[in-house]
Amino acid sequence: MHGFGLQRLGREAPLNRSNPSWIALSLCLLAAMTEGFDIASMGVTAPRMMPDLGLTRPEAGLAFSASLVGLFFGAAFAGPLSDRIGRRPVLVVSIAVFGLFSLATAVAANLPALLIIRTLTGLGLGGAMPMLIAMGSELARSDRKAMTVGMITAGLPLGGALAGLLARSDLAQDDWRLVFVVGGLAPLILAVLVWRFMPETGRQAQPAVGGTDPGGPRLSGAAAMRALFARGRLLQTLCLWISYAAIALVLHLFLNWLPVMLVDRGITASSAAGVATLFNIGGATGGLLIGLAIDRLGPRWPLASVFAALVAVLVVLAAPSSSPATLSLLAFAAGLLIMAGQFGLYAIGPWYYADEVRGAGVGAAVAAGRLGSVIGPVVAGQMLGAGASGGSVVLFTAPIVVAAAVAALILTVVGKRA
Numbered sequence: 001m002h003g004f005g006l007q008r009l010g011r012e013a014p015l016n017r018s019n020p021s022w023i024a025l026s027l028c029l030l031a032a033m034t035e036g037f038d039i040a041s042m043g044v045t046a047p048r049m050m051p052d053l054g055l056t057r058p059e060a061g062l063a064f065s066a067s068l069v070g071l072f073f074g075a076a077f078a079g080p081l082s083d084r085i086g087r088r089p090v091l092v093v094s095i096a097v098f099g100l101f102s103l104a105t106a107v108a109a110n111l112p113a114l115l116i117i118r119t120l121t122g123l124g125l126g127g128a129m130p131m132l133i134a135m136g137s138e139l140a141r142s143d144r145k146a147m148t149v150g151m152i153t154a155g156l157p158l159g160g161a162l163a164g165l166l167a168r169s170d171l172a173q174d175d176w177r178l179v180f181v182v183g184g185l186a187p188l189i190l191a192v193l194v195w196r197f198m199p200e201t202g203r204q205a206q207p208a209v210g211g212t213d214p215g216g217p218r219l220s221g222a223a224a225m226r227a228l229f230a231r232g233r234l235l236q237t238l239c240l241w242i243s244y245a246a247i248a249l250v251l252h253l254f255l256n257w258l259p260v261m262l263v264d265r266g267i268t269a270s271s272a273a274g275v276a277t278l279f280n281i282g283g284a285t286g287g288l289l290i291g292l293a294i295d296r297l298g299p300r301w302p303l304a305s306v307f308a309a310l311v312a313v314l315v316v317l318a319a320p321s322s323s324p325a326t327l328s329l330l331a332f333a334a335g336l337l338i339m340a341g342q343f344g345l346y347a348i349g350p351w352y353y354a355d356e357v358r359g360a361g362v363g364a365a366v367a368a369g370r371l372g373s374v375i376g377p378v379v380a381g382q383m384l385g386a387g388a389s390g391g392s393v394v395l396f397t398a399p400i401v402v403a404a405a406v407a408a409l410i411l412t413v414v415g416k417r418a
Contacts, residue, residue: 024139025148027190027198028132031095032155033162034187035125035132036280038102040160041183042067042118043256044167044276045176047269050260052176057260059111061381064256065374066115070122071129072370078127079363082134083356088200091131096191098124103184106177126370130363137350137358138201143295146347150291153343157283157335160255164277168270228353228361236352239411240345240365245372246404247342250397253376254279254338258331261390267324275328279335286340291347299348300412303341307405310337314398318391341401342369345408351417 042049042064050060074094082090101121108114132152140148163179172178228237258279262272286306293302317330353361380393 021139021199024198024201025136025152027194028136028139028152029155030190031091031128031187031194032132032152033159034095034183034190035098035128036156036159037163037186038098038121038125038159038183039067039156039252040163040255040276040280041102041105041167041179043259044164044273045172045179046256046260047263047272048173048176053108053110053114055111057385058381060260061256061378061385063111063114063118064252064377064381066118067122067125068252068370068374068377070119070124071126071373072122072367074123074126074128075130075363075367075370076126077363079130079134079359079361079366081359082131082363083359086200087131087135087138087359088194088198090127091135091198092191092195094124094127094131095187095194096124098122098128099184099187099191100124101184102180102187106180106184122370126367130359130366133346133366134350134359134362135201137347145351146294146299146344147288147291149347149350150287150289150294150343153346154284154287154339156343157280157287157339160280161277161284164273164280167273168277173270228357228364233352236411236415237361237364239407239415240349240352240361241368243345243404243407243411244342244349244365244369246400246407247338247345247372248369249372249376250400250404251338251342251376252373253380253393253397254334256377257380257384257390257393260384261393262327264384264390265320265327267327271324275331278328279331282332282335282337283339286336286338287343289336290340290344294344294347298412299344300409303344303408303412304405306337306340306344307401307408310334310341310401311398313337314394314401318395320389320391341404341408348412352411352415 046060046064049055050057055063078090078094098121101117101124104117105114105121108117133149136149136152137145163183166172166179166182167176169178255276259269259272259276262275263269267275290302290306313330313333317327317334349362349365350358376397379396383393383396384390
């Protein structure tokens with residue numbers, strides 16, 4: 001392993017930035033997959049879970065958003081904390097937390113228990129994602145940062161696709177709880193591997209020279225947050241927050257409600273889980289393609305093209321007469337474009353913050369995204385509960401994509417890289 005620059009995990013082991021370890025990147029990818037598996041689990045099990053627990057659609061919307069509330073707080077606190085104590089310990093704890101409470105989801109017997117458990121699950125999920133984005137950017141070569149972050153974040157939909165495949169199995173069709181048992185055990189095993197084999201990547205990875213802190217004085221959490229709005233950073237921080245929140249609203253609406261909306265169109269629960277799998281496979285493809293495009297062309301035109309195409313796909317997907325085959329194709333395209341937009345924004349977010357506030361900056365942007373991800377499933381649940389069609393819900397997301405596109409365009413025009 002020496003040839004790949006991976007040190008035994010002593011606390012002060014320096015990171016060889018010129019040759020990022022494939023083991024470290026693989027662990028980041030696996031962590032993203034376990035997170036994506038858990039996030040998708042609620043959606044793919046919903047057609048079985050809702051009648052089993054006696055949930056109405058508005059109640060299910062609350063349950064879907066409960067973990068996303070936790071995601072907000074996890075992301076908000078994990079970023080500044082990692083700037084002070086290191087990325088690796090925050091990542092390990094975050095993975096272990098969402099693993100434990102994913103297991104607890106399997107024994108939830110009613111709505112109040114489900115809301116508490118899923119909120120606590122979200123704390124771990126929210127803490128993990130800013131670490132993966134920051135660590136991926138810090139591990140990557142300077143000319144492959146977007147592609148590296150895109151590769152890691154592609155693990156989210158890959159994990160979601162695995163959740164959809166498992167949900168289609170006979171065992172999971174008989175008992176939806178199996179999905180959460182698998183989704184809990186995998187991250188607990190991974191947390192041990194991350195602690196054992198993942199190097200530190202932030203300033204804690206830099207050896208001190210002459211007894212001084214190479215990164216300068218560490219900022220407190222409050223000081224780091226104030227720095228995000230310092231002169232020259234205010235507009236780019238706001239644009240990141242708006243774009244992250246808007247695209248996350250759309251993504252999590254689809255992740256949680258797509259299978260139910262498909263069942264409403266007469267598709268079986270098993271087939272709906274299959275279409276959700278295609279949605280996630282499309283997302284993984286989009287994450288990889290947008291990373292390559294941004295590294296070669298810069299972020300502006302790839303992101304603008306993705307958002308324009310996404311609006312067109314959403315309008316077609318909202319039409320009520322689509323056949324199952326067409327729905328599958330459109331779901332794949334929607335997943336590709338939605339996640340290309342989100343993962344492209346994830347890839348460029350770390351560019352705009354210096355080392356000493358990168359964790360805080362990325363964490364705050366992801367937290368802003370989690371606010372959007374909370375709103376999406378709740379609004380969809382209320383709309384469907386009031387009798388709105390799935391097509392109306394899909395069409396509702398189109399102007400939100402436009403808002404994400406405008407904020408991203410402003411960011412890429414006026415934002416200054418650190």
